[in-house]
Amino acid sequence: MADVFDRVKAIIVDRLDVDEEKVTLEASFKDDLEADSLDVVELVMELEDEFDMEIADEEAEKINTVGDAVNYINSVK
């Protein structure tokens, strides 16, 4: 669990240029991390590459918080 979260966090910090402390499981991409819709699309793309998986559009649309992303990845892995 921690492993997935750390890897997701690293990508978010790099892509959105935010402080590590702000990236909590509860943090919303759009509200707390100042990501716009295109940033979220791009993050999902990066997560797909990082975890070598495909996230369907319907699933990607449900990802609003960092925790949503981590949970989804854990559920598939």
Add this chain to the structure above:
Amino acid sequence: MLKGKNVLVTGASRGIGRTIAIEFAKQGANVAVNYAGSEAKAKEVVEELISYDVKAFPIQADVSDENSVKAMVKEVIGQFGSLDILVNNAGVTRDNLLMRMKEDEFDEVINTNLKGVFLCTKAVTRQMMKQRAGRIINVASIVGVSGNPGQANYVAAKAGVIGLTKTTAKELATRNILVNAVAPGFISTDMTDALTDEQKEAMLAMIPLERFGAPEDVAKVVRFLASDDASYITGQTIHIDGGMVM
């Protein structure tokens, strides 16, 4: 200036697409030559491109089919390692008066000429976003601006392409992906050779420069839009029509 750039041109086995592919090869760019049915012609184009000492290969795909488009883009990126420029050129005509136009004539033209641009653009966007660079050039048509009797399907598709160009340009600007369209007027190709002499005379009378365009006139503007010289232009439709529509 485009040396080493990797380009995908759809509908490149003949007409304007073929000339665009050759123009890129002359500039030192590598070109994937998409075709739908004319494999032999696509191979001839590839032979010609290779003579300019660039990489080129033919690739079959139906641009109106998402799986076909995805497979094509994957193959092109696999072979070239990146994709810098997409030229959405593939197009068909099924002319008929509105009153006589069949539903499938309308659908076929919309599917290839408009949906095809959407699918190809969507398929290359992931790669271009990662690169933080890309150029997409859509071949629209002047009739998409002016309208034209007998071409309700074609005109609707081309007007749609112009709108799609603007929206794509706005969505992708922050990722340094520039999206523009060209709107050719009367260009001498297979598609226009089918017109009667009387139709051609009538067309000439509407063109201030009093001559038809050549495919090269279009290819050179496409080359400009793909170059560094056009780095502050996005969302535009450049008319290449001898002044026909202003």
